[in-house]
Amino acid sequence: MTRTVGTRTVGILGGGIAGLTLAALLAARGHAVTVYEQDRAGGKLRREQAGGLSFDTGPSLFTFPDVWRAVLARLREPDPLDLRPLPGALGVHHTPHGPVPLPVPPGHALLPHWQRYVRAAAPLAPFLGVLLTTPPRLNDPAFLRASAALLRVTGPHASAAAWLRARQLPPALEHALATHALNAGLSPADAPALYALIPALVGADVFRPAHGMGTLLDALRRFGEARGVTIREGAGVRALSGTTLTLNGGEVRRHDLIVSAVDPARLARLRGQSVRPGPRTVxxxxxxxxxxxxxxxxxxxxxxxxxxxxxxxxxxxxxxxxxxxxxxxxxxxxxxxxxxxxPTGRPxxxxxxxxxxxxxxxxxxxxxxxxxxxxxxxxxxNPAHYARGGHPGGAIYGAALPALRGGPLHPQPYRLTRDLWQVGTGVHPGGGLPAILGGALIVDRLLREAGW
Structure with missing residues (x-):
């Protein structure tokens, strides 16, 4: 891609899925983007070898693919992933009360209760994509409509556990559904009520790329590099002052804009700020x-x-x-x-x-x-591995927020200063790939609106 005179430079800290997605989006708008990754690009999604086979680590399922399609639409790219339905969808949940396949199939004894649960969640279905990809602002009519739909469905129940108890479901089904609170990295009593709705909203639409999850990483790298993104692997950052980076080897780089895709606690340490420990996700x-x-x-x-x-x-x-x-x-x-x-960082x-x-x-x-x-x-x-990646104690989704402040209703601090922004699981937490990709779309939109 040919750069125009006056193109502004962007440094992205962290080459995980969020950082790579945002890098491609910003480069598509003409910015000169460099991604600094202390290890290998991909973050938790990486390839490992064992016994002569290649394994894709990190996310195992591809749900809510419309968020991925929104990324492709903004980049004007065809879909290279060849998503295939995963047999068994969300799988069989082996609860203490008996096995429960999700979604519950026809003829199963729990089917009437599953259908009642799905009907309770159904009014939110048309709005979930908005919640995943729209900045949480009270002056945005689309976000207000979507958040109102969420509040109508969840009612007074802040946590996933409380919402499920109110449904009065059979113990086996309630236990299976409560498991999906872990999409927020929290127990059902601590996760927002939204996470109790995920099995209903996903249904049987569970996918995996035909050639493995690693093809998502390949696609994002290819999208970025085709637009001039520089990905510097093995280039860890040891300090950040304003928009000036000091790399581990002592190299100093300055950019017009910095976007952090690393955990907020790690970013604070790079800026020389103290970090007060608090509850963490798993x-x-x-x-x-x-x-x-x-x-x-x-x-x-x-x-x-x-x-x-x-x-x-x-x-x-x-x-x-x-x-x-x-x-x-x-x-x-x-x-x-x-x-x-x-999240203790134990090996x-x-x-x-x-x-x-x-x-x-x-x-x-x-x-x-x-x-x-x-x-x-x-x-x-193990937790020590994830901790080396910058997650305190190996907490995969960073800090644990109270149920009322978690999920899409919390106004995340995407912007810290005029020239320093954040993206990634520690900022737009939970939900796996849809939240990571949706958070990148949100930050790209906010940056564009701010003149970047």
Whole structure:
């Protein structure tokens, strides 16, 4: 792309999905963009090798694809992902009260209760995309209509747990639905009520790119580089003063605008500010295993904690819960087991007793004894890994906000100063890829309106 005279320069701190998406959007409007990433581009979405197979880490599911299509429309790009429906959609949830497939299929005993739950959430469906992609401003009619729809559906119930209790659902269905509060990185008692609605709003529209989640990373890199974005991997930033960056090696770079796509607590430290510790969202232990033959498991299995109350108490105390939320994703000989853990930054290894205990629980509940015994190779990412990426304690979604301040109704501090903005999961928290991509669209719009 040929630069015009007077093009302004933008430095983006962090080359995760949010940083790469915003980089492409800003470059498409003529800015000269450089992305500074201390490790490899992709953030939590990266490729790892084990047993001769490649694994895409990070997000496992692609939901609300209209947000991705909004990114493509703004970039005027065709969709390169070839999204395919995921068999079983959100998967079977193995609750203490019995297994529950979501969405509940025809003929299932829980179907009438599922349909009642879906009807309760349905009025929000036309507005969810607006909530994900529109700046939370009280002078924006579209946002006001969408937030009013959300408040009508959630009523006086601030948390996911409170909203579900009010529905008076059978225990198995309530337990399965409460699991999706973890999309906010919080227990059901702490997550906004919106997260209790996610299974109804997603339904069976759960996707995965035909060639893996890594194709999203490839596409964003390609979009940015085609527009002149420079991606500097291995270029960590050690200090930020105004719009001047000092890199780890001592190199000094100045830009007209800085956008941080790193955790707000890490950004504060780069600016020389003190950070007061507070509640954090969850971390995790991700085990990726290459098996000699395809596993008989379905594409997605969800094993919630036996007690959300005990789970919440353990996380708040920084202790390892007796039983945790576990996601099991099977794709031929590739197996991913994702354990929810407290954000303590601990290097939980494969032979740690807690990890071993949770893996045995998976084997028992899914009736797959010795699940990993024949693995040809494994890769494990743990809270210490996520902490090295800049998340305090390895908290995947950063700080934990109270239920009334979380989700799309909270006026996030996208703009810190005229020349310093923020984007990413620590700023537009929860919801996985839709929130990350939607947050980048929001910041791009706000920057354009501010004259950038």
């Amino acid at each position: 971390s995790g232990v991700a085990v990726y295993a290459a098996l000699p033959t395809p596993t008989p498991l379905p594409a997605t299995s969800v094993i919630p904690p036996d007690s959300f109350r005990d789970f919440r108490a353990a996380l708040r105390a920084g202790a390892l819960p007796h039983t945790t939320l576990t996601l099991v994703h099977a794709d031929g000989p590739r197996l991913a087991v994702l354990l929810t853990a407290p 939980l290894t494969a032979d740690h007793p807690w990890v071993q205990g949770q893996l045995r629980r998976v084997e028992r509940i899914l009736n797959v004894p010795g699940l990993l015994d024949s693995a040809l190779g494994t890769v494990i990412l």
